[in-house]
Amino acid sequence: MTGPADPGAVRLTAPAAALPAPRRAALERAAALFRAVPDFPAPGVVFQDVTPVLADPAALRAVVEEMIAPYAGRFDAVAGLDARGFLLAGFAAALTDTGVLPLRKAGKLPVTAGHVAYELEYGSAALEASPELAVPGLRVLVLDDVLATGGTLAAAHELIAACGAEVAGSAVVLEVAGLDGRDRVPEALALFAA
Numbered sequence: 001m002t003g004p005a006d007p008g009a010v011r012l013t014a015p016a017a018a019l020p021a022p023r024r025a026a027l028e029r030a031a032a033l034f035r036a037v038p039d040f041p042a043p044g045v046v047f048q049d050v051t052p053v054l055a056d057p058a059a060l061r062a063v064v065e066e067m068i069a070p071y072a073g074r075f076d077a078v079a080g081l082d083a084r085g086f087l088l089a090g091f092a093a094a095l096t097d098t099g100v101l102p103l104r105k106a107g108k109l110p111v112t113a114g115h116v117a118y119e120l121e122y123g124s125a126a127l128e129a130s131p132e133l134a135v136p137g138l139r140v141l142v143l144d145d146v147l148a149t150g151g152t153l154a155a156a157h158e159l160i161a162a163c164g165a166e167v168a169g170s171a172v173v174l175e176v177a178g179l180d181g182r183d184r185v186p187e188a189l190a191l192f193a194a
């Protein structure tokens, strides 16, 4: 059972709240699918696991379509952030006839065009991009599952700019409250909050 006292409770946030009833129902269903995992990957962290949402066909489609809707016609490629962002970006690219640009954790790509280090809730990391991102003026939509401290998304924005491309917009499935991620990327769309 969820409620205000449940630290893992997920709620649908605006602008999705203003949607037609069937779409809103699909998103409400998605909200109920998140799995909150206490003390993962470190004590005190309530990890918001989006995997059950990705495994549900109706929820997955509703979520991805809502993430890309505000940016329709305004991006040339979709960047997915390592690792769950890859899955969202692949679906979004297929829906919009665009390509995928994986922004990977450092050391995974054979050839890199940029490298940006950052901090997150439970450690530090770095993102790298392939040379396909280094196209001046390329308009890139950035997708990820979770916005927490905002370190990852801010690093992605920095990496895209450093490669000469442009951030067309950013969207995450869920924003974790209380970690000030919104302060770092105020323009990012978040469909849900916890």
Ligand SMILES: O=P(O)(O)OC[C@H]1O[C@H](OP(=O)(O)OP(=O)(O)O)[C@H](O)[C@@H]1O
Residues within 6 Å of the ligand: 081, 082, 083, 084, 085, 119, 120, 121, 125, 144, 145, 146, 147, 148, 149, 150, 151, 152, 153, 181
């Ligand atoms: O807003 P932030 O504090 O930067 O946190 C958000 C990031 O943290 C999680 O990934 P994680 O780095 O754990 O990587 P993973 O996909 O390899 O699990 C999540 O998928 C986001 O990418």
Ligand SMILES: Nc1ncnc2[nH]cnc12
Residues within 6 Å of the ligand: 045, 046, 047, 048, 049, 120, 121, 122, 146, 148, 149, 176
């Ligand atoms: N609480 C959290 N849940 C999922 N991903 C995260 N990344 C950073 N904090 C997170």
